[in-house]
Amino acid sequence: MPTVTFENVSKIFADYAAIRNINFKIADGEFVVFVGPSGCGKTTTLRMLAGLETPSYGSIFFDEVDVTLVPPGRRDIAMVFQSYALYPHLSTYQNLAFGPRARHEDKQLTDQRIREVARMLGLDSLLGRRPSELSGGQRQRIALGRAMVRQPKVFLLDEPLSNLDAALRAQMRIEITDLQRRLGVTTAYVTHDQVEALTMGHRIAVFNKGELLQIDTPQRLYQQPVNEFVATFIGSPKMNLVPGTLERFDQSVFLKCLGRNTQLSDRQAKGLRSGDISSVNIGLRPQDVHWTQDAPGRCTQKIRGIVHAVEPTGAETFVIVDVDGQSVEAQFPSFSQIRPGDQVELVFDSEDLYVFDAASGVNLLSGYVRDGEALLLSA
Ligand SMILES: Nc1ncnc2c1ncn2[C@@H]1O[C@H](COP(=O)(O)OP(=O)(O)OP(=O)(O)O)[C@@H](O)[C@H]1O
Ligand SMILES: [Mg+2]
Structure with missing residues (x-):
């Protein structure tokens, strides 16, 4: 798994600076959570990591390799989007198999992986159903499953639990954390929920208004916030x-x-x-x-x-x-x-x-x- 580095990265949309000169590293196998209020630039940062947006300034590295201009398909990344889209006419199984089939991967191996991922996500009894026959939470788990079937180098998750009820969210939080530990995949995870951030991340990056204010361990963010914003954002009440x-x-x-x-x-x-x-x-x-x-x-x-x-x-x-x-x-x-x-x-x-x-x-x-x-x- 690569180490991800952002070096002096900015993103300007027309005349709006969505991200302003951010610097950070995600270590090999590390789980970093991006947190901050709506509109602070979390998704934009994740999209730049995926190659779906090009930085206006600065560079992104995977290990020593500059990937700033490398297209998404060549970055070996799987992303679960904030608004995931499943194919409505395909079953759960076919949705999970869509990526590997498009990439002409081995059928038997794909089948094995799908069944394993389905078991991990509690989807094994739902493999024959279409999205319209599933709850929001079950659909969200398929979106997660699609990314897991891929076995990527870097895993990017954009508010993957936002559509789930509180109980399922708490359960999925533990499952994703556990899964990430077992797979050891370098992971960036976006949420605006500070509890999710504190419980899941090895380190947490706190954003506000396009700036990265602090990237630190949960304890350190809580005990030594760099400023008032981080201090009041982390911790409840x-x-x-x-x-x-x-x-x-x-x-x-x-x-x-x-x-x-x-x-x-x-x-x-x-x-x-x-x-x-x-x-x-x-x-x-x-x-x-x-x-x-x-x-x-x-x-x-x-x-x-x-x-x-x-x-x-x-x-x-x-x-x-x-x-x-x-x-x-x-x-x-x-x-x-x-x-x-x-x-x-x-x-x-x-x-x-x-x-x-x-x-x-x-x-x-x-x-x-x-x-x-x-x-x-x-x-
Ligand atoms: N393609 C675009 N064109 C213009 N402005 C954009 C574009 N994409 C994002 N922005 C703006 O950049 C800022 C950061 O957006 P971003 O989606 O990264 O926020 P976010 O932190 O993910 O917020 P949320 O928690 O609501 O998802 C916002 O003000 C947004 O309106
Ligand atoms: Mg977002």
């Missing part, structure tokens, strides 16, 4: 962001936010790359804001507020609290019996704070590594 100011006294750094003054730990203060920035946004994940009655001992920073909304999710309850005019989401235990209008005390550990430049959104603490977690963080 979304990271809380509240405006604050930064003040230095000698070696100490204080954050003024949510009506209180919090001193950063020595390690955070050392890692802070703030220069003369004083206007910041403070980030805190809902999972790191606790109810006083149910908090780890290290959480000593107290804030008070009035409950605005309560969202039980089963195992835990997320509570939105008005604190000093700001909305802060906190994780409560499911048994808390909290109601809107209640006054509550919340606590957090200042070690869990993120600090972003209010003007640029840059994470002023990234590069900051927690004790004992260094192994998780090495890419």
